[in-house]
Amino acid sequence: MTRSARLTRRTLQGAGVGLAALMTLSACSSSTSSSTSPTSAASDDNPSAKSAPSGSPKLSGNVTVFAAASLQESFRALGKEFEKQHPGTRVDFNFGGSDTLAASITSGAPADVFAAASPKTMALVTAEKDAVGTPATFVRNQLEIATLPGNPGNVASLKDLTKPSLKVVLCARTVPCGAAAQKALNAAGLKLTPVSYEQDVKGALTKVELKEADAALVYRTDVHAAGDKVRGVEFPESAKAVNDYPIALLKNAPNAPAAQAFIALVRSAEGEKVLTGAGFLKP
Structure with missing residues (x-):
């Protein structure tokens, strides 16, 4: 083989290696792009999907809960659990007679959540359209x-x-x-x-x-x-004379995302365990 032929062969071999490397790089780039593009597309069509890669949005700030006096021990325990699960949050409680709490809410007292000891007292709030959606019964009491x-x-x-x-x-x-x-x-x-x-x-x-x-x-x-x-x-x-206990997110809740998360905890299996352990009946 002549010296010119050997040079030509080496040049072609080098070009082949370079082409293979470029193809590998292109494949990696394509793979990365395809793994992120659905999320990006979902983000454009659905703003809530933007937080999907890292899970739910991080909660912070205070949650103010107005709750019937009989919920005091159970809700304080759930409040501590909530703060543990969501560092940077704090749950503040206002316990008292459900009718007094309802009157405060309808008068404009700032609160995120209302948990009443009867549907009748919750109705005082829903009648003024100060609650979001339909209140959910989470426990009963005797x-x-x-x-x-x-x-x-x-x-x-x-x-x-x-x-x-x-x-x-x-x-x-x-x-x-x-x-x-x-x-x-x-x-x-x-x-x-x-x-x-x-x-x-x-x-x-x-x-x-x-x-x-x-x-x-x-x-x-x-x-x-x-x-x-x-x-x-x-x-x-x-x-x-068994009372149903409803809970609701309030219309003007200062911290609605954290309030919804607290309600979810109350209604979860974990919340039910705390509440029934205190003597409440399942709804």
């Missing part, structure tokens, strides 16, 4: 009699609360626990004159804990939360 430790008044039934010697406390009739108490008393054909009406269920329970009353009609969840500070007495008429 009444129980809370007595002093050891039950010195020997309370064994709802009828026993009518004994003149007993100081009994009820929730105000405008709040869900008071309405439920009246419904149970009506079902039993009983009339009861309490020593006081309290503005929420925690207020009624506190009267017994402080030994300012012998008994109170409260929720079973509140008896559970009080531990050995009171003694619980179940009664059959409570089955006729």
